[in-house]
Amino acid sequence: MAKAAAKSDLTERLLSGDKRALAKAISLIENDDPAGWELVREVYPKTGKARIIGLTGPPGVGKSTLIGALTKEMRAADRDVAVLSIDPSSAFTKGALLGDRIRLSEHFLDKGVFIRSMASRGALGGLSEATLQAALLMDASGKDDVFIETVGVGQAEIDIVDHGDTVVLVLMPGSGDSIQALKAGVMEIPDIIVVNKSDHPLTDTMVREIRGVLSLGPRVSWKVPILRTEAAKGEGVAELAEKITEHREHIESEGTLEERRARNLRNEVLELAAARMRRRLEGTIADDPSVSELLDRVVRRELDPASAATELLERADG
Numbered sequence: 001m002a003k004a005a006a007k008s009d010l011t012e013r014l015l016s017g018d019k020r021a022l023a024k025a026i027s028l029i030e031n032d033d034p035a036g037w038e039l040v041r042e043v044y045p046k047t048g049k050a051r052i053i054g055l056t057g058p059p060g061v062g063k064s065t066l067i068g069a070l071t072k073e074m075r076a077a078d079r080d081v082a083v084l085s086i087d088p089s090s091a092f093t094k095g096a097l098l099g100d101r102i103r104l105s106e107h108f109l110d111k112g113v114f115i116r117s118m119a120s121r122g123a124l125g126g127l128s129e130a131t132l133q134a135a136l137l138m139d140a141s142g143k144d145d146v147f148i149e150t151v152g153v154g155q156a157e158i159d160i161v162d163h164g165d166t167v168v169l170v171l172m173p174g175s176g177d178s179i180q181a182l183k184a185g186v187m188e189i190p191d192i193i194v195v196n197k198s199d200h201p202l203t204d205t206m207v208r209e210i211r212g213v214l215s216l217g218p219r220v221s222w223k224v225p226i227l228r229t230e231a232a233k234g235e236g237v238a239e240l241a242e243k244i245t246e247h248r249e250h251i252e253s254e255g256t257l258e259e260r261r262a263r264n265l266r267n268e269v270l271e272l273a274a275a276r277m278r279r280r281l282e283g284t285i286a287d288d289p290s291v292s293e294l295l296d297r298v299v300r301r302e303l304d305p306a307s308a309a310t311e312l313l314e315r316a317d318g
């Protein structure tokens with residue numbers, strides 16, 4: 001009874017936009033506490049209003065600085081902002097978080113801004129699920145814009161930003177690996193590309209290269225803009241904020257926002273189910289000595305992997 005009351009109190013406070021309640025709720029998710037999942041279940045019908053904006057790109061290109069500058073723009077337009085930084089490289093977590101604290105420091109005392117970092121460990125279904133749950137909580141707490149920052153040039157981080165309504169790829173002169181990843185199709189084409197640190201002499205070359213890669217892609221109704229910014233000075237940031245709004249309006253009017261969200265949510269359900277299934281299978285392996293025996297038979301080449309998988313699934317079902 002007392003516990004139920006405490007829970008609904010947290011829900012109420014979260015829905016009313018209380019920052020501490022939001023922080024507490026995200027910690028529950030991060031610690032894989034069932035109360036966190038329960039909370040998301042309760043507030044889910046109230047979500048879907050915020051703009052979810054993913055920013056991704058190689059380390060050190062200026063993503064956090066850019067988000068800090070964008071936050072300033074959004075606050076000037078009287079929008080409430082949440083920032084979620086995902087840090088998959090836990091080894092560097094401390095330094096990166098400290099850096100972000102400095103870069104976003106001017107917003108820490110602002111009631112309309114909520115900033116949170118998340119490390120990659122724990123959480124059912126892994127980081128990308130925890131990220132989505134946290135974004136849902138931010139959305140439910142009444143934020144107008146939710147920025148999700150992920151580091152990288154590869155696949156995993158794109159999975160995360162996939163949850164975004166608008167995906168911004170941030171590069172800087174010299175981010176050649178990302179161009180290669182785009183060219184090779186390893187990385188999905190983002191909605192907006194930013195070349196930050198545009199005071200660098202190689203900026204024009206970089207923009208040309210990106211344009212070249214984009215021209216190879218299919219022609220679609222949204223032409224991916226390539227913007228130049230100098231986040232540290234706030235230059236080009238207003239234009240970026242404008243493009244984000246434009247993109248949002250575009251996908252809303254084309255109906256692709258609904259499509260995109262439907263696709264993301266379907267994937268989400270499948271990923272969660274798959275993660276739970278995997279846990280269950282691993283549990284079977286741990287609990288049932290005959291399953292380890294089954295795996296040993298594969299190692300001894302008495303049983304092929306596919307047949308063993310069939311048997312394993314049968315046992316987990318039974």
Ligand SMILES: Nc1nc2c(ncn2[C@@H]2O[C@H](COP(=O)(O)OP(=O)(O)OP(=O)(O)O)[C@@H](O)[C@H]2O)c(=O)[nH]1
Pocket residue numbers: 058059060061062063064065066096099103151196197198199229230231232233
């Ligand atoms: N010269 C220059 N430096 C910048 C600019 N924007 C950011 N920086 C600097 O680049 C460094 C990295 O900036 P961050 O915003 O932390 O970059 P990040 O992409 O968030 O970095 P990670 O999260 O560690 O991947 C900082 O020292 C910034 O001050 C810019 O436009 N020009």
Ligand SMILES: [Mg+2]
Pocket residue numbers: 063064065085096100149
């Ligand atoms: Mg950062």
